[in-house]
Amino acid sequence: MHSKAVYFTEEDDNMIIKHMKIYGKFTNRFVIINGLMNEKFTNSQISERKLYLFQLVCKDDLGYYKKVIIDDEVQRILMTSVKIRWREVIRELFRLFGKLYSENKVKNYWNLKYFRSKMKKDIKNDAKKANEKSKPKSCSSNYSKGKSKEHEFNPY
Structure with missing residues (x-):
């Protein structure tokens, strides 16, 4: 099942920028911003949009x-x-x-x-x-000493 496409308007972008300046240092900043935007988007969608808006993040692979x-x-x-x-x-x-x-x-x-x-x-x-x-625990078993009853010579 595919998720619905998310469209950010210019107003949404401006609100994210404004709120990131205020709440950007908080640990739960995306939860706060999501609440202030009436839960229009998920926290992860706001996080991804922030990366797009600020374009400060390097997209190169780590060397x-x-x-x-x-x-x-x-x-x-x-x-x-x-x-x-x-x-x-x-x-x-x-x-x-x-x-x-x-x-x-x-x-x-x-x-x-x-x-x-x-x-x-x-x-x-x-x-x-x-x-x-899989390995035998020791080599000192009865069989290795020749004392196994199964292999004893019994002529009768």
């Missing part, structure tokens, strides 16, 4: 050095805090490279990398467990 910086920044943040503050990572990228990347692009890179590494560890652990189950 090798940018990925290294993201990894370092996230590791640095995780050493001091449980929660990753993505805006700090984005600010550091902007400071070093002069390009502003969307929060989604940075998050998607990190989460994909994190879950891939987690999956690899799980696959390796599963393979180790499977190998341990």
Whole structure:
């Protein structure tokens, strides 16, 4: 099932720009703006429209050095805090490279990398467990010592 097409009018765009200037620093800014616009659009639609309107966000792919910086920044943040503050990572990228990347692009890179590494560890652990189950536990079984009753010589 396809979703209905969303059309933003010039009035809607102006309201988003106006409200982003006021509520842009809030964590739940899109929820607030959506409420002020009488829930005409979803939060994600407003978020996507904001990216289109401001055109500050770089649409290029993340390069090798940018990925290294993201990894370092996230590791640095995780050493001091449980929660990753993505805006700090984005600010550091902007400071070093002069390009502003969307929060989604940075998050998607990190989460994909994190879950891939987690999956690899799980696959390796599963393979180790499977190998341990298929191997005999020890070579000192009764059969290997020649004491198995099934293979005893019985002439009668």
